[in-house]
Amino acid sequence: MSPKKKSGHKIDILFRIDDMEYFGSETYVDEDPQNSKPISYKHKILREMKDQLDRLLKKLKFTRETIKEIKNIVVHGINQGGLKGKIYAMYYDNNLQYYFVFETCRYRIGTTWGSIPESxxxxxxxxxLKEDINNVLDTVKKIKLTALRTKSEDLFTIDNLPETTPSPKKTPKNK
Known part of the structure; x- marks a missing residue:
C-alpha cells in the first residue's frame, strides 16, 4: 500500500526579496474535473497573502513613528484561471487587528486583434500593480533604515507593541 499523498498549500509564484515575500500568484485550469487541492483557488491565494503579511510584519522593527507606516504595507496576489485573472491586495487596519482584502481589478488576456484594447x-x-509593489518596498526600506539608526531599546515588534491609550468603553444605554 502506498502512503497517502498529502495536500499542500504552496502557491505557484512568489516574489521575494531576501527572506520577505511581497507577492504571490496562483494559476489553475478552469476545466480541471480532478481537482485534488484542499481549498478553492481564491481562498488559497488569500490565505497565502495573509501568511505573507504576517511574516513580513514580524520581521520588521518599529519606532513610535514608523509603526504608522503599517497602513502603507500591502501584499498583492494574482489568481489566474485560463485567460482571466483577478488581482487582490491585503493589509492591516490602523489598529493592527484586522486584515482587509480587496479585489483591485479583473483582467482578461486577449487572443484576437479585436481584444487589443482590453489587453x-x-x-x-x-x-x-508593479507601482504598488515598489511603494511597499520603499516603505519597508524606510522602516528598516530608521530601525538601524535607532537605539535597540527604542524599537519594538508587532509581537510587543508599546502600551497605548485604550479606546473608551461604551456605556450601555438605559432602556
Missing part, C-alpha cells in the same frame, strides 16, 4: 487595459492594471 492594453489589463497591461495598465499590471503596471499599477
Amino acid at each position: 492594453l487595459m489589463s497591461l495598465k492594471d499590471i503596471l499599477c
